[in-house]
Amino acid sequence: MVRLQGKTVVVTGAARGVGRACALAFSREGADLALLDVCGDVDGVPYPLGTVSQLDHTARLCREQGAAVLTATADVRDGAALRAAVDATLDRFGAVDVLVNNAGIVAPSGRTTHEITEDEWQVMLDINLSGAWRMISLVGPHMVARRSGSIVNVASTAGLVGYRHFAGYTASKHGLIGLTRATALDYAPLKVRVNALCPGSIRDDSAVEGRMLTEIARSLELPVGEHEQTFVQSQPMNALIEPEDVAGAALWLASDESRQVTGSVLTVDGGFTIR
Ligand SMILES: NC(=O)c1ccc[n+]([C@@H]2O[C@H](COP(=O)([O-])OP(=O)(O)OC[C@H]3O[C@@H](n4cnc5c(N)ncnc54)[C@H](O)[C@@H]3O)[C@@H](O)[C@H]2O)c1
Numbered sequence: 001m002v003r004l005q006g007k008t009v010v011v012t013g014a015a016r017g018v019g020r021a022c023a024l025a026f027s028r029e030g031a032d033l034a035l036l037d038v039c040g041d042v043d044g045v046p047y048p049l050g051t052v053s054q055l056d057h058t059a060r061l062c063r064e065q066g067a068a069v070l071t072a073t074a075d076v077r078d079g080a081a082l083r084a085a086v087d088a089t090l091d092r093f094g095a096v097d098v099l100v101n102n103a104g105i106v107a108p109s110g111r112t113t114h115e116i117t118e119d120e121w122q123v124m125l126d127i128n129l130s131g132a133w134r135m136i137s138l139v140g141p142h143m144v145a146r147r148s149g150s151i152v153n154v155a156s157t158a159g160l161v162g163y164r165h166f167a168g169y170t171a172s173k174h175g176l177i178g179l180t181r182a183t184a185l186d187y188a189p190l191k192v193r194v195n196a197l198c199p200g201s202i203r204d205d206s207a208v209e210g211r212m213l214t215e216i217a218r219s220l221e222l223p224v225g226e227h228e229q230t231f232v233q234s235q236p237m238n239a240l241i242e243p244e245d246v247a248g249a250a251l252w253l254a255s256d257e258s259r260q261v262t263g264s265v266l267t268v269d270g271g272f273t274i275r
Pocket residue numbers: 012013014015016017018019036037038039040042049050051074075076077102103104105106127131154155156157198199200201202203209210211212213
């Protein structure tokens with residue numbers, strides 16, 4: 001069964017990691033894609049973000065699976081760049097059926113709440129929370145006009161529980177769940193669905209070039225292996241999450257198989273938040 005034939009999906013943060021895994025899963029199911037990424041480093045984010053060549057690589061892999069793909073360099077903090085990317089998507093494909101708000105950062109982190117600077121707080125909230133709101137502001141009206149659409153916000157278990165020394169990240173992901181719930185209520189009568197996904201700790205898979213787990217360990221000044229082991233033990237299924245596990249859940253939320261599901265917060269965390 002090809003679940004997204006004829007649909008257009010916009011994915012932010014698509015150069016690598018979960019964004020790339022989602023793009024691949026969607027293209028396998030017949031979707032056409034608009035892939036957005038900042039494609040460059042951001043002031044105040046202490047690790048390299050995705051690159052143009054990584055975004056192009058994602059696009060190439062999707063095209064190999066038969067998808068038509070548009071790529072755009074756009075920072076989710078930059079409303080004008082996002083508008084240009086959404087306009088180009090609508091010009092090329094005529095509609096947006098699915099929006100995956102995946103772009104996110106995990107650091108600057110690793111400090112007690114009162115040690116976070118104003119700039120560190122702002123960049124975290126601006127990307128992880130306001131970025132999703134900006135995309136919804138641009139894509140939502142088109143979905144509402146068509147009385148059809150699915151928005152998937154990639155939150156985190158940090159949207160459900162606290163993580164010591166990650167107050168900014170935790171607040172941004174709790175905020176994203178709040179944004180999901182309120183927007184789901186606004187849009188429910190208009191037949192646009194909005195859901196949140198909460199992954200647990202994801203393996204840095206070299207095939208998709210994800211690096212968030214490494215950056216979390218670095219923020220905590222822990223060796224990556226030690227940090228991985230902690231999560232393997234604290235996720236009751238005793239495994240890290242694979243990027244495809246998250247992509248599979250995103251695909252279900254995007255597809256008509258979940259047509260009565262809105263405002264939900266779906267964990268993909270090996271049971272981490274059960275207790
Ligand atoms: N990796 C994990 O363990 C984990 C767990 C839970 C939730 N998540 C969430 O999953 C999402 C994807 O994370 P990942 O693990 O693939 O990380 P990643 O760092 O490998 O990829 C994130 C992508 O987002 C892009 N991006 C960052 N800031 C951007 C901006 N301002 N504008 C546009 N693009 C931007 C980056 O360039 C990069 O390509 C994030 O929202 C993250 O919070 C990850």
